Amino acid sequence: MPAVTTKGTKRAEILRVASRLFYEQGYHRTGIQQIIDEADTAKGTFYTCFKSKEDLGVAWLKARHQTWNGWLQQALAGKRTTRTKILGTFEFLGNWMKDCDYRGCAFLNTLGETPQADSPLRLEIAEHKSELHDLFRHFVADHCPDRSEAEREHIATTLFLLFEGTLVQMQNFRAHWPLQSALRQVERLL
Amino acid sequence: MPAVTTKGTKRAEILRVASRLFYEQGYHRTGIQQIIDEADTAKGTFYTCFKSKEDLGVAWLKARHQTWNGWLQQALAGKRTTRTKILGTFEFLGNWMKDCDYRGCAFLNTLGETPQADSPLRLEIAEHKSELHDLFRHFVADHCPDRSEAEREHIATTLFLLFEGTLVQMQNFRAHWPLQSALRQVERLL
Amino acid sequence: MPAVTTKGTKRAEILRVASRLFYEQGYHRTGIQQIIDEADTAKGTFYTCFKSKEDLGVAWLKARHQTWNGWLQQALAGKRTTRTKILGTFEFLGNWMKDCDYRGCAFLNTLGETPQADSPLRLEIAEHKSELHDLFRHFVADHCPDRSEAEREHIATTLFLLFEGTLVQMQNFRAHWPLQSALRQVERLL
Amino acid sequence: MPAVTTKGTKRAEILRVASRLFYEQGYHRTGIQQIIDEADTAKGTFYTCFKSKEDLGVAWLKARHQTWNGWLQQALAGKRTTRTKILGTFEFLGNWMKDCDYRGCAFLNTLGETPQADSPLRLEIAEHKSELHDLFRHFVADHCPDRSEAEREHIATTLFLLFEGTLVQMQNFRAHWPLQSALRQVERLL
């Protein structure tokens, strides 16, 4: 009875292949043809699974959001204090960048490719980064509950911006030195 | 007798048009056809002026580097102290982002579009950001010459990463709130 | 209800048109645009039917092999003896060259256009000529079974080379005099 | 006083480069741009030296005719008897084909590329082959002056056709076996 497990198999396979290609080659540089070729599917099947390429792009970013957050949670699993969690977030950044061969953030890369601010892709990008911002807010709220609301917001945002700057410059220079400065600064902030 | 001023006019016009389009639409989304149409030139002329699209891309980034640096210098022209220069750099960021309708940094956008680390475009991107990093180093050296070399390097890098994170998230959210946190943090760092 | 007969119609039509153009104008001088124009098809359709122009070129030569062999077989249909079959092969050459207005051999012409020895086109050319060589071997084996293996191979190859030389010089001079000498020599060889 | 030796230097260099490229890549596959690039000349210079690409093509074939004939004469220099001269012609074929890596005859290759019978290139091709035919006529006239005019013409033409067939099939198969059969047959003819 493979019916259940087969259900949506094609869609899943297309998404799986597209996720890899979108990330490695960029969204616009990846064509539907290559996706269906590597997913061993037909053109028509693609358009029964996804309304359009953009639809697939949105699905990719949604899935990527889950995946990436999963990686981060896993990296933070053993961390007890909020201090180590925050530092762990930056340490995770270092490990991840090495693993992805400094390809960088799928969301920021797609942001660069997508000037149209009203694109559905842009919405996913903004939501993903918003949630990351929230994560830092959450950490900071736990770490220094006695500070003022405004001060906590300021620290969370600073951590977020530092994270993003580090991320993008590690990708740019394919190097770890941005992370070292960031980590030192994070320690000072806490 | 337009002879003298006409020299190189076509190349300059192509570069002018391409710079606008590459920035507004992205490098890969902009085709040679559109460029030559808007530059009122023939296909062949394009390829007598530029070896390839990538060659034009490099010329664009080189010119953009000069242009953007010029804007920044102009914005810092009236600043006396290094403290106001550093703060002025971030204030410039705010004005520029508003002016460009939050299209963001040509270099970071192109980084997102260009996974191949050995691309000539990537070289230009790295050099541009390297120079910006150097600018912060220069400011910090002037501002706190009594601190240790390592400490100054740390502060310069932190400012650089904060600048980059702010830049990219202002673009992402099309908002100024990242800048406010960044400015506050910069003041603390100085 | 043209459903059944329509299946594969576009591919066949493209091949039909391309075969004519490749032969009349040469492989490299014939562009995809002209082919699809005359086949009344869209650009994309071409590439769903054929992987590349070279792929079409190979299909052309494969089909041409069948067609040309068919013409030859038809010309030899009434011939009883192997002697008349061999002579008939050269007589066919004369009739064919007149019919094609001395355009010559599609395979030899493509050989001239294709310096790369490892091209798929070259493989088809070699196979076609190999088979023609084999045909002469077959004829000779039937005609003089009492001669030595080496002698028969020699005669078959001589006939083959004579055929090829005649073919190419009839094309070159657009004349029949090479054939007359060839025929006389063939008679002496048998 | 380099004036004299410099005279026509550009033209000679273009012809030298074009000869190599036309032969190695084919006439149509070789563009003017590549020629002038490798000849280190400007577009305009090309068109002051040659009326058109076809004009250069004709110059190439004319020069090639001289060059190739020179090679052949050199190969036959030591041959005393007409018999050895004729055999030597075929032996030369073997050495030449090896030297040119089986690229074959510039004239036959260009014939394959040039369907238009009235092309100036075709004239050069025909003349070159006509002269080769004449050479065989000359040899045969010397070798068997007692035979009838018609018989001598027949033998000369047979040698010519055999030579051409051998040439083209050595190129096709990139092998020497056609030459062996040809040589054996030539010996029988003499």
Next chain:
DNA sequence: AATGAATGAGCCTTCATTCAT
């Protein structure tokens, strides 16, 4: 004699999408 910018048609190929089966 030599230069190289300018031309525009043409090169082969890929694009995202539709639709009849």
Next chain:
DNA sequence: CATGAATGAAGGCTCATTCAT
């Protein structure tokens, strides 16, 4: 649910030639 033929605009690039300098 899956197929793959069909579309036609667009992709980056080369073509042979002209002409003002």
